[in-house]
Amino acid sequence: MALSELQHGIANLFHEREDLAVDRWVATTCGYCGTGCGLYLGIKGGRAVAVKADPAAPVNKGHLCLKGLYEWKILDHPERATVPLRRRNGAMEPVTWEAALAEVARRFREGLATGGPEAVGIYHGGQLTLEEYYAIHKLAKGVLGTPNIDANTRLCMASTVSGHIRSFGVDAPPGCYEDLDVSGLIFIFGANPAEMHPQLWQRILRNRKLNGARIMVADPRLTLPARAADLHLRLRCGSNIPLLYSLINVLIKEDMLDKDFIRRSTVGFEELAEAAAAFPPERAANLTGVPAADIVAAARLFGRSPSAVTVFCQGVNQSCQAVDTVTLINSLHLVTGKIGKPGSAPLSLTGQASSMSMREIGGGGSLPGFRNPENPEHRRQVADYWGIQVEKLPRRINDINHMLEMIEDGKLKVLWVIGTNPAVSLPDLGFSRRQLEKVFLIVQDIFYPMETAAYADIFLPAAGWGEKTGVVTNSERRLNLVCRAVAPPGDAWEDLAIVARVARYLGAEELFAWKGPEDAFRELRELTRGRPNDITGVDYALLERKGGVQWPCPEGGRETPRLYSDGVFPTRPEEAQGYGAFNNPEGRARLWAVPYVPPPEVPDEEFPFWLNTGRIIEHYHTRTKTKRIPELQALAPEAYVEINPRDAARLQVVEGEMVRVVTRRGWVEVPARLTEVVAPGEVFIPFHFGDLDPGEGRKRRAANLLTGRFVDPLSGQPWAKAGACRIEKRVPGNGGGQYRSMGPEGRGKN
DSSP, X not given: OHHHHHHHHHHHHHHHHHTTSOSEEEEEXXXXXXXXXXXXXXXXXXXXEEEEEOXXXXXXXXXXXXXXXXXXXXXXXXXXXXXOEEEETTEEEEOOHHHHHHHHHHHHHHHHHHHOGGGEEEEEOSSSOHHHHHHHHIIIIIIIOOSOEEETHHHHTHHHHHHHHXXXXXXXXXXXXXXXXXXXXXXXXXXXXXXXSHHHHHHXXXXXXXXXXXXXXXXXXXXXXXXXXXXXXXXXXTOHHHHHHHHHHHHHHTTOSOHHHHHHHEEOHHHHHHHHTTOOHHHHHHHHOOOHHHHHHHHHHHHHSSOOEEEEOHHHHTSTTHHHHHHHHHHXXXXXXXXXXXXXXXXXXXXXXXXXXXXXXXXXXXXXXXXXXXXXXXXXXXXXXHTSOGGGSOSSOOOHHHHHHHHHTTOOOEEEEESOOHHHXXXXXXXXXXXHHHSEEEEEESBSSXXXXXXXXXXXXXXXXXXXOEEEEOTTSEEEEEOOOSOOSTTOBOHHXXXXXXXXXXXXXXXXXOSSHXXXXXXXXXXXXXXXXXXXXXXXXXXXXXXXXXSOOOTTSOOOSSSOTTSOOSOSTTTSSSOSTTOOTTOOEEOOOOOOOOOSSOOOSSSOEEEEEEOOTTOOTTOXXXXXXXXXXXXXXXXXXXXXXXXXXXXXXXXXXXXXXXOSSOEEEEEEEEOTTSOTTEEEEESOOOSOSGGGTTOSOOGGGTOOOOBOTTTOOBOOSOEEEEEEEEEOOGGGOEEEEEOTTSOEEO
């Protein structure tokens, strides 16, 4: 807590100093996490010089976190990419836009001619705008006809997407941030909003102070929310399913259900009850490490509270059986009727500013308007609107994991990476980087150098936050406007213009004949008409006037803070986002009886520790932005491994000592941080740090060198929260010493 207060104090002092010399303030939305905070960007002499919070913004109400207050510094940095580059004789050389885009188009045409649509692919990030995502997916699905189109929602929210579809029919988060202000219970499950979504954490704390709300946390780590909680369920890595089943077991046994809601609005209760019966608190305690009495207390807190919000994030999405976990969280709310009411909802937190936007247009594998690519009528609607043959549209997508395997097999020849950094963020980096080396790689980003650019054959410089206008959708379905305040540096272009120009080189200029992002928004808006995410009643002027609008907001209607208040869900086959057992002709939600499958990799004699990876407050994703902000970099300059002091004593490891963390995939060398935040037998490494950027000193510290290629079978999302590792300690020897594996009792092993 003290460190957090110090960081905010430093940021506010700096902010106040910059506030003294500004020509104008431009209203916009923060470009970091999915909270969607409103702010003003201060401009002096045509340059960004400051940021201040928007006191009227409905999301953050005049407050910003550490990263947001320094965000302006990314706009005027010497490593901003300013010219296109092309690899020649192993070196990157400047070229004109015409030369760069002509080669991009030529490579795409050659790939299509020799290998068909599966020979080319696009992988994009969560830092773009709704309009840019729409353009990318229209190009991929409507022009190239390729199934190889994915977004880094695959690493972030793919399991929530699948879980929402299986429970509710479409990927529409039911609740809103206002629920955090009024709920009687905030259940934080596998999330750390104090560091990752600070303004939401502040709203939770205000609710506790003003209304006496209770806080319950399920997390293996002793995070700030866990320390502040009324009840902390410190479960073992990979044990989400037994814990949730046991909570439902107690709810059923003690009759804390909304039986009328179950009867009217759900199907599958009998199967769910039978599955939950196998997980009484005593058995769940053995599987999770959470005392049976705490499980019972947690169930009673949830069941007896008049309202409850379950906040969840990557401790769910990146762990074992992630989709199954999401469905059980949804079921927790469905069986108690805590959905569609003030203060009651499952609330998934998104990691990137517009990751909900990419889901709206098909980033999770669907078609715009939450349409089902297997539904002939949905396919026809999109094809007719775009003026293409319906056969052009792929019926499925190959996610980035599959694309890498296709590269290895020689099937995928050209990959375009836009606004993301897979050379740091993808799992099993040894394998992933080998594939980036093999494919013809086009990289589009705002900074150069950056890790993925080390493998690029073509590099395209793009405009970033503050340099373009468009829409980003936050975690509560709120469409927010981001506004251009300054021009992009050098010869950098907006991503929308780059995609449209590539389309022109491919002979599809008429499909992208927009004068600007607002034209693209109007086109996309029409594709949502009558769909669950209908935004036909929204335009830029409304967003600017209201500070954001929550969809659905149909033409002639109002925005919708909460969904499913009538107990009816979009599960009918003709409206749902997919086909499956969740389809219901009466619009009922589905309660799932999912199997419990123990993690495939658990600690053993060779790898005796659980490995958990995640984020920290000072940095954002792969640090492409935040490592270039001196104040943030100074607060967290390097990666580290958290080790419990009892384990450190057995290993004879002291604070700050360099150790090697080893898994079956690889190793990293990082200093030890001794802390009770991790439980004995578990370690934690932040994943932000890369090791390829020349400015980084080529240190071997990227956490994803350790993670494996295990993925959720339903969502394709990789696991990053449950693996096995060992700690190796440096011992004296020739050449400065070598590392030796340490057994669980601290004895060296040969």
